[in-house]
Amino acid sequence: MRRRSAALLTALLASLAVGAAYPQSSDGSPPGLDRLRQSGEVRGARGPLPGAEVTLLQAGDRPGAGARPLARARSDSRGRFSLSYRAPHSPDAVLYLTADAGRSGYGDDRAARGVRPVRLVAMLGVGRRTGKVVLNERTTVAAGFAMAQFTQGGEVAGRGPGLQNAAAVSHNLADVGDGTVATLLATAPNGDRTSTLRAFNTLADILSGCTAGQTCDALFELAARPGAPAPRETFQAVADIARLPGQHATGLFALADGRNTYRPRLAKAPDAWTLALRYVGNGHELDGPGNVAFDAEGTAWIVNNYTFGADPSRSVCGSRILSRLTPTGADVPGAPYRGGGLYGAGFGAAVDPRGHAWAANFGFQGTGCPLDAGRLYRSVSEFGPDGRPLSPPRGWRRGGILQPQGTLSDRDGNVWVANCGGRSVTRIPDGDARRARNIAPGGDSLVKPFGVTVDTRGRAWVTGNGSDSVTLLSPQGRPLRSITGGGIKRPMGIAADSLGHVYVANGGAVVAPCEGTTPAMVAEAVADIVTRHVDASVTMIRPDGTTPAEPFVNDGLFLPWGIAVDGDDTVWVANFGGHRLANLCGARLSACPPGLRTGDPISPADTGYTSDGLERNTAVQIDPSGNVWLANNWRDVPVQTNPGGHEMVVFVGLAAPVRTPLFGPPRHL
CATH class of the missing domain: 2.120.10.30 (TolB, C-terminal domain)
Incomplete structure (x- = not known):
């Protein structure tokens, strides 16, 4: 019994030590034996994004159903975060991370409403994920396109199997483990054999202007679907572009001028922003x-x-x-x-x-x-x-x-x-x-x-x-x-x-x-x-x-x-x-x-x-x-x-x- 107690104490101390390396979840408690941990980093094209509000969500299981927050944290000075949460009961639950960042006040009343225009997203998908996750412009473009038909007001919801399959497809575009281009997109018969990789990187560059606090208003105006409210943050903006990609293609391309963090990229505007x-x-x-x-x-x-x-x-x-x-x-x-x-x-x-x-x-x-x-x-x-x-x-x-x-x-x-x-x-x-x-x-x-x-x-x-x-x-x-x-x-x-x-x-x-x-x-x-x-x-x-x-x-x-x-x-x-x-x-x-x-x-x-x-x-x-x-x-x-x-x-x-x-x-x- 003493050996078992000692082992449990050692495990608990180890978990506390790990928890000390990252900011704690919003409930202030480290993960216990019945909880899971998710750690990661929030990055923009210029580097880590400190102070981002990171939320782990379970997507709604039908259209119009709100996504359910499972845990919250704030990124530290190096953009790092750690969350602990209880696993959803449903084995088909789709999980994703959002990171809300950016200064308010881009020429409208967002500051008064407390809106943060930069929302970076990484789709975790179905099942438990081990290892850290990176949220950046690439993972946001991947999530916005793959989940375009399941995203409204910046939240993800929809019926299976489409919802679960879409989350999996997002991993064909970006690797959420390190924020790089996914292997399927980076290699033949994709890669340099088609322009999709270059379009994907250019979209990430377009987002990076807003992440830097410079082009948010223009991005939201150009991404807005006719007859619908303009998006209020970057994730919804990407989803709106994906659903009507032929709109304002040249204007959106201009937002990437002078930005070339993500390479290779397009040399000229496409007819439409399809992937x-x-x-x-x-x-x-x-x-x-x-x-x-x-x-x-x-x-x-x-x-x-x-x-x-x-x-x-x-x-x-x-x-x-x-x-x-x-x-x-x-x-x-x-x-x-x-x-x-x-x-x-x-x-x-x-x-x-x-x-x-x-x-x-x-x-x-x-x-x-x-x-x-x-x-x-x-x-x-x-x-x-x-x-x-x-x-x-x-x-x-x-x-x-x-x-x-x-x-x-x-x-x-x-x-x-x-x-x-x-x-x-x-x-x-x-x-x-x-x-x-x-x-x-x-x-x-x-x-x-x-x-x-x-x-x-x-x-x-x-x-x-x-x-x-x-x-x-x-x-x-x-x-x-x-x-x-x-x-x-x-x-x-x-x-x-x-x-x-x-x-x-x-x-x-x-x-x-x-x-x-x-x-x-x-x-x-x-x-x-x-x-x-x-x-x-x-x-x-x-x-x-x-x-x-x-x-x-x-x-x-x-x-x-x-x-x-x-x-x-x-x-x-x-x-x-x-x-x-x-x-x-x-x-x-x-x-x-x-x-x-x-x-x-x-x-x-x-x-x-x-x-x-x-x-x-x-x-x-x-x-x-x-x-x-x-x-x-x-x-x-x-x-x-x-x-x-x-x-x-x-x-x-x-x-x-x-x-x-x-x-x-x-x-x-």
């Missing part, structure tokens, strides 16, 4: 990623056109794997998955209500592959939530499947497949592939079916790339009507909103590679297009099947291919050219900046959201954290032996989160 990360899984699996579907946890199931090959001049055959990435871009344990008849999947990827993943085996392969694709493009593959193949070795082949492309499950578990080579749609009732049936409207009303979505009434809408049309089917699959006009021209992707509308991406010059058209022909058709094609546009179809007289057009649309609708019903378009992502105002005008109408661009009208991390993109999808994922499907110069790109590109925090899996109309998280 786009490239994800590659294990580094040798993605080749021609065609589409992505998210499950309930927000993990990404990705179909690939080709077997991975780093050398585009060496011929490859069709991919036989299904990739599955975590929200931070790593392989889920056990992934990628094989079997089930997978071969050369294209645009078809879906997750049904049971968590089963579906891949449409289009039969893509590089020129020179010795296999007969005609034997392999007649199936879909099904996988369980654990990645185990549920379809037979040759895939599910009933229902007239032929060169399948767009694939979607509705909320009842019926799976819809567009047969690009068969002028038909396959409906798989309740996800039972043995009961699959073919639906062929007949004639030339549906040629080269490509994209498919389901609306709020359970009706299916299918694009006909070769017939310049969209076919509407009843929930049971009965053809109801064919929609033409309204600018529908070479339609590719299609997406539904929560108000009953559907939006069509008009590829203009993009001819779907099926029914006699080869990928080489597609490459030839788009090779010399260097400006927006005249027919590149988006058409809105109303619930009654009518369309506006003219489609939506802007220079952010450059060979449109994939299309998605976010949780606020705004529209996102992936482009097969131009290295750009477009965002349009949808039918829910309250979600758009004031003064915009349906179809107006939210992204810069002349460029869209550009990124040199993009190549030729097919799919675009929104995850539960509001990150926008695009598939680098083809290289810019697609050598047909292996034209595939090798990355998913993720724009961090850019869109309103979507509850997944997606069954057609988006549901806000």
